[in-house]
Amino acid sequence: MSRALLHPLLQLKAPVVSRLASALALSVVQQRAFNTSAPIIEPVPKQQPQPQPQKHKPKRKAAIPPAVVHQQPPKQRHEKNAANPTDSQVRPLAFKKSHPARPPRPVENSVEKLLPLLVAQPGHYITVHIHGFPYLVQEGDQVRLPFRIPGVLPGDVLRLDRASVIGSRDYTMKGAPHIDPELFQCRATVLGTESEPLRIKLKTKRRQRKVKRVKSKHRYTILRISELRVQKSGKATGHHIESVAKETTAPQRPAA
Structure with a gap:
């Protein structure tokens, strides 16, 4: 162009x-x-200088101060609490008791006065306890226990030392809850073992044709009270003797 x-x-x-x-x-x-x-404009963070690793110096062990023994003040006993007789004895702490057993109660006047009268009367009876079962027996009675005592043979003599009641025709001594064994002598002779007739029970379950036959034949020990004697002396703490004697008077005839 x-x-x-x-x-x-x-x-x-x-x-x-x-x-x-x-x-x-x-x-x-x-x-x-x-x-x-x-x-x-955001400020730029400044980089701090990294500390240099320092060499560890061994530290000196501080002196251990002597153990300080704090003396506890003596325990003040309440005026109603009994003194502990084992407090001064050196024993493990688990065996020490804060409250000792109660002192024995004084013998009641009824025991001191009526015990000789109970001993003098004939025909004593006693309520003995054998494995928790009470039996009211007299001398010569035969007892059939509801169980079998293992390890006994016919002719063995057993000492029965657990009784709650001893009495005669007019007097009764009751224990709290049991009478001291030193106050009486009760012995029983083993006569043998008795077995009940064989029992068969049929057991079935619902909607089943199977029938189970269960057999049982229990055995029982037979005892005879061979000796029953009440002692004149012994520990009668907590016992009580009651008199059930009643004064009887001859009926008076009307004057003719």
């Missing part, structure tokens, strides 16, 4: 470029007008 044609074309492009530049400048100004807040 000739220079004559290019020159007017360049003149036409110049105003267009100027217009575009002014438009871009206005848009940048408008954007800056909306964003008026100050920019937030």
